[in-house]
Amino acid sequence: MDVRAVTLFLALLAVMSGSLVVLAVGSRLIGDRFLFLNLVEPLRLELIAAVATTAALGSLYLSEGAGFEPCRLCWAQRAAMYPLAVILIGAVIDKRFASGRIAASSWLANVVGLVSVVGLGIAVFHRYEQSQGGVGSLCDPAVPCAARWLNHFGFMTIPTMAAIGFATIAVFSLRARTEP
Amino acid sequence: MASQQRSQQRSATGGGGQAPSSEGNQKVLVALALGAVLVLAAVAFFVTRGDGNENDLVQPATVEIVGEALPAMPDVGPIADASNDSAVGTVAPTLIGTNFEGDEIRIEPDGRAKALYFVAHWCPHCQAEVPVVQGLINDGQKPETLDVYAISTAVDSTRGNFPPDVWLDSEEFTPQVLRDDSELTAYNSVGPAGFPFVVYLDADHQVVARSAGTLDAAQMQALWNAAAEG
Incomplete structure (x- = not known):
């Protein structure tokens, strides 16, 4: 598989996911008048499970397939995203094939929301590290957190994609908690 | 209370309480x-x-090193000079390679002071440093007796801002550029400590100072002047 094709695919998925976040937030601000988002609402658990799973598998591909060595901040984001993927897949299975009580429980939305917000914070900090650099800032040739392994469209680096993934999960779990 | 019940009913991420x-x-x-x-x-x-990989064929090249490699730069902050770096005063190795057009580049003792910038195209700090270097050159701040070289190293076609020749062209970078090989032979010969890494040489090809990481224009110019003055 061509690494550039896969990373561009992941970047395009992130753009699509980011568009959903913008639509969701915008829709909320103007009173949920978008028909599309009303259609999405019943499937939001599946949506965020797909986002978390894609992010987790994508990060595994980037390190194990493409050979992009993860830095410490990458690992911190993985520590947030991997459990989210497992929890959300479990919740989808519960919703589809079991009682649905786990999927409907408030703790699920709370845990998912909290973990995704923490992950979002780490990803934003990582992106900041990539974009900043005062006097004396350098790239460690081994595993630099500031290095950009990839950069599509001039802004879509790995932590940018992670941030969009976390934001999608946070926003759609938040919508579940605050729906009027 | 009612609000709490309502919240619990639909608190799941789409799992319950939804209008089907x-x-x-x-x-x-x-x-x-x-x-x-x-x-x-x-x-x-x-x-x-x-x-895909047509650029890979023209980016890293072969490099020949003549002379002793420099010891690793000590962990003393961004600038290592005579006060804290045993490499200062020793003769730097000669680097022989090619530029992006395939023409031979020799960075050797030729009676002129030099500043050698080891840069990686994917490194954001290198990306920030290159315009500062070019800005000083454009402003006429480079000493007449000093030559600036860039060594494009750690080239990786899967990483951002590839290829390096396009990047440097886009910065309108005027100094000569030598291409390092895939083993980073040139980079490793100067005792590096990250990217960007700079070696400042006097007219006798002896190390005056080394720096790791970004510097501001004033620091850069001071080191250029120190190298030019020997």
Whole structure:
């Protein structure tokens, strides 16, 4: 598989996911008048499970397939995203094939929301590290957190994609908690 | 209380308390989502098809080193000079390689002071440093007796801002550029400590100072002047 094709695919998925976040937030601000988002609402658990799973598998591909060595901040984001993927897949299975009580429980939305917000914070900090650099800032040739392994469209680096993934999960779990 | 109950009923991420949408609508939505993903995969495949590795053939090259490699730069902060670096005063190795056009570049004792910038195209700090270097040159701040070289190293076609020749061209970078090889032979010969890494040489090709990481224009100019003055 061509690494550039896969990373561009992941970047395009992130753009699509980011568009959903913008639509969701915008829709909320103007009173949920978008028909599309009303259609999405019943499937939001599946949506965020797909986002978390894609992010987790994508990060595994980037390190194990493409050979992009993860830095410490990458690992911190993985520590947030991997459990989210497992929890959300479990919740989808519960919703589809079991009682649905786990999927409907408030703790699920709370845990998912909290973990995704923490992950979002780490990803934003990582992106900041990539974009900043005062006097004396350098790239460690081994595993630099500031290095950009990839950069599509001039802004879509790995932590940018992670941030969009976390934001999608946070926003759609938040919508579940605050729906009027 | 009522609000709490309502919140609990629909607090799940879509799991409960939802007004059921028709199954038909959901199926259409899932089909649309899968279709969008397939379209994105196709776009990624066709956009990147054929732009693969032709650049890989012209980016890293072969480099010959003549002389002793410098010891590793001590961990003393961004600038190592005579006060804290045993490499200062020793003769730097001669680097012989080619530029992006394939012409030979020799960085050797030739009676002129030098500043050697080891830069990686994917490194954001190198990306920030190159315009500062070029800005000083454009402003006429470079000493007449000093030559600036860049060594394009750690080239990786899978990483951002590739290829390095396009990057440096886009910065209108005027100094000579030597291409390092895939083993980073040139980079490793100067005892580096990260990217960007700079070695300042006097007219006798002896090390005056080394720096790791970004410097501001004033620091850079001071080191250029120190190298030019020997």
